Amino acid sequence: MSRVAPAYGRRGRLNAANTGIRHTASTYGKAKIGTYSAKGNGHLNVESESERFVAHLLTLDPQVAAFQPQPFTVDLIDERLLFTREAVSEAWHLHRDVPGPKFYTPDFGVDWHDGLHHAFEVKAEGFEGDDIYWEKVGRARRILAANGYPLRTVVYPANSAHPVRLNARVLKQAIHRVSDYLNDGLVERVTRRCEQGSVTVGGLCRDLQLLPGLIPLLLVSGVLSGDLAHHAVCGAFTLSLAYGDLSHLSLLEAVER
Numbered sequence: 001m002s003r004v005a006p007a008y009g010r011r012g013r014l015n016a017a018n019t020g021i022r023h024t025a026s027t028y029g030k031a032k033i034g035t036y037s038a039k040g041n042g043h044l045n046v047e048s049e050s051e052r053f054v055a056h057l058l059t060l061d062p063q064v065a066a067f068q069p070q071p072f073t074v075d076l077i078d079e080r081l082l083f084t085r086e087a088v089s090e091a092w093h094l095h096r097d098v099p100g101p102k103f104y105t106p107d108f109g110v111d112w113h114d115g116l117h118h119a120f121e122v123k124a125e126g127f128e129g130d131d132i133y134w135e136k137v138g139r140a141r142r143i144l145a146a147n148g149y150p151l152r153t154v155v156y157p158a159n160s161a162h163p164v165r166l167n168a169r170v171l172k173q174a175i176h177r178v179s180d181y182l183n184d185g186l187v188e189r190v191t192r193r194c195e196q197g198s199v200t201v202g203g204l205c206r207d208l209q210l211l212p213g214l215i216p217l218l219l220v221s222g223v224l225s226g227d228l229a230h231h232a233v234c235g236a237f238t239l240s241l242a243y244g245d246l247s248h249l250s251l252l253e254a255v256e257r
Contacts, residue, residue, distance in 0.1 A: 035172075039066050050124045050156030051107055053165065056172040057154070057255075060220070062246035063112055071109030071119075074140045076102055081147050104140035106151065119149040125158040153257050164254050166232040171249065174216035182217050186210075190223055194241045202235035215239070222246050229254035 032045045035052050037059040046052050046069055058067045073082040077095045082088045088103075095102045106119035121137060123129065129137075141151045157165050189208055193199065199207070201215050215233060218224040225242035226233070229251055242248065 036176075037067075039064055040068065041066070044069055047107075048122075048124065051122050053156050053168060054108065054120065054122050054154050054252075056168040057164075057251050058108065058110060059175070060168065060171055060249045061252060062249055063114070064110055065113045066111045068109045070105050070107065072105070074104040074106070074143050076104060076136070076139050076143070079143045079146075081143070081149075101136040101139070104136055106140075106144070106149075109149065117149050119144050119151045121151060121153045122156065123153065124156045128155065152252075154252060154255050155257050157255060161232070163228065163230055163232045164251050167228045168251065170216050170233060171220050171228070174220045178217050178221050181214060182221055182223075186214070187218075187223055190218060191241060194224065194239065198238050198240045200235065201233065201237045201239060204239060205235075220246075220249065 033047070033049065033052050034043060034045050035055050036043050037055060039059055040055060044055065046055060051069065055067070055069070058064050073088050073091075074080075075082055075091050075095075077098055078091065082091055082103075091103070107122040108120040110118045110120060112118070137151070144151045159165070190204070190210075193204060193207055201212060204210060205212055205215070212235075215224070215237075218239075219226065219228070219233070219242075222242045222244040224239045225245065225248040226237055226239050228248055231237055
C-alpha cells in the first residue's frame with residue numbers, strides 16, 4: 001500500500017510482511033525518532049518530530065488511558081477498519097485495480113479513561129497537505145466516526161517558542177524524575193507557601209531556595225498548576241496550588257484544529 005504523501009515527507013509502505021499497522025518510514029541509516037511512554041506501552045518510534053510532540057501531549061494528558069501510533073488502516077473502498085496484516089493484504093489485492101486513494105492510516109489511536117476513543121491526524125504547521133489529501137481524510141473521517149473513532153487533527157506549531165512546544169518537552173522529562181526528587185518535606189513547604197496565594201516561579205524559588213528545575217516536577221505531580229497552554233514555564237510564570245488536580249496538563253486542545 002502506498003499512502004498519499006503530505007507536503008513534508010513520505011509515508012511508509014504497507015506490504016504482506018508487516019502487521020497491518022503502518023510502519024515508520026525508512027530512515028536511510030539515520031537514527032529513528034523515538035520516545036517512551038507507559039501509556040504507549042513503553043518505547044515507541046514515530047515518523048516525525050511533530051508526532052513525538054503529540055506523543056508527549058498524550059503522555060501528559062490525565063484523561064488519556066492509552067495510545068498507539070498508527071493503530072490500524074482504514075479501507076476507504078469497503079469502509080471498514082483493518083487491524084491485521086492479513087486483512088490489509090487481502091484488501092490491497094481486492095482493490096488493486098480501483099483508481100484513487102484506497103487506504104488511510106491515522107497517526108495515533110487514543111483510548112480515554114471515560115471509555116471513548118479517538119483517532120488523531122498530526123500535521124506540522126505550514127505543511128498541512130493539499131485539497132486532494134484532505135479529501136481522502138474526509139472520506140476516512142466518516143468511516144472512523146461510524147466505527148467509534150472520531151478523527152481529531154493536531155498541528156505542531158512552527159514557532160519553536162510556542163508555549164505548548166516548550167512546556168511539553170520539559171514536562172515530559174519531569175515525569176521520569178518525580179520519584180527521585182519529590183518528597184513529602186518539599187511538598188509541605190511548597191503547599192504552605194502557596195496557601196498564601198498565587199506566586200511566580202521566580203518568587204517561589206527565591207522564597208524557598210528552590211532550584212527552578214523542581215517546578216516542572218511539582219506541576220506534573222499535581223502539587224502546583226498554571227496556564228501551561230498559553231505561557232511557557234519561566235521566572236514570570238504564575239503558580240497556584242493544584243490540590244492533586246492534573247487538568248492543567250490537558251494541552252491537546254491548545255494545538256487542535
